[in-house]
Amino acid sequence: MIPRSDRDALALVVFDWDGTLMDSIGRIVRCLHLAIAEIGAEPRSDAQLRDIIGLGVRQATEALYPEADDALMNALSRSYRLYYLERDTTPTPLYPDAETMLVTLAERGYLLAIATGKSRMGLDEALNSTGISRFFDATATSDEHPSKPNPAMLTHVIERLGVDPRDAIMVGDSAYDLQMANNLRVAGVGITHGAHDAARLRRCGPAALIDQLAELPPLLGQRGHSG
Numbered sequence: 646m647i648p649r650s651d652r653d654a655l656a657l658v659v660f661d662w663d664g665t666l667m668d669s670i671g672r673i674v675r676c677l678h679l680a681i682a683e684i685g686a687e688p689r690s691d692a693q694l695r696d697i698i699g700l701g702v703r704q705a706t707e708a709l710y711p712e713a714d715d716a717l718m719n720a721l722s723r724s725y726r727l728y729y730l731e732r733d734t735t736p737t738p739l740y741p742d743a744e745t746m747l748v749t750l751a752e753r754g755y756l757l758a759i760a761t762g763k764s765r766m767g768l769d770e771a772l773n774s775t776g777i778s779r780f781f782d783a784t785a786t787s788d789e790h791p792s793k794p795n796p797a798m799l800t801h802v803i804e805r806l807g808v809d810p811r812d813a814i815m816v817g818d819s820a821y822d823l824q825m826a827n828n829l830r831v832a833g834v835g836i837t838h839g840a841h842d843a844a845r846l847r848r849c850g851p852a853a854l855i856d857q858l859a860e861l862p863p864l865l866g867q868r869g870h871s872g
Contacts, residue, residue: 664839
């Protein structure tokens with residue numbers, strides 16, 4: 646069970662999107678390869694591209710190309726978004742049990758939110774295509790807030806929903822998700838089916854690691870209060 650304060654129970658569960666709720670890591674890596682080739686930048690390996698998933702586009706570009714100027718950043722951003730949102734139609738389904746898990750947590754009275762490295766356009770398209778926007782009380786994206794691991798987007802959803810950080814938890818598949826949670830002293834749960842493996846996630850000191858979303862409701866248990 647996740648540790649809680651004596652005065653209250655966990656109230657808010659915040660999710661990353663890519664690699665956490667949606668099985669989109671392969672498509673992201675493929676679209677990055679295509680975008681890099683299109684703009685004529687030096688190729689990067691699958692491992693290098695997986696490593697930056699979860700960051701905002703600018704921060705990801707800086708990590709891949711430390712010498713990048715604004716022209717390269719803008720070109721890569723435009724090309725990647727074109728491939729991901731329009732040219733590449735590879736299905737990106739929700740992970741198994743994602744919707745069932747969300748139903749269970751909502752029925753137990755948890756507030757649910759998203760904090761993602763996606764753009765607002767990308768997140769809205771994903772929510773519309775999956776039909777699960779109804780579950781989320783607040784969302785935050787990297788084009789509205791500083792990129793993870795800066796805690797700004799996590800702070801935004803917590804403050805918008807009026808929750809004490811001690812009563813929130815962050816669920817994500819990358820070290821950046823867990824580092825963001827650590828920066829706000831929010832408990833983190835790492836999930837191992839996404840961008841970063843268990844060893845990488847464990848180094849961030851999460852409260853727990855899970856391998857699939859079905860494990861989350863039993864881990865959190867019942868809420869200790871209503872509303």
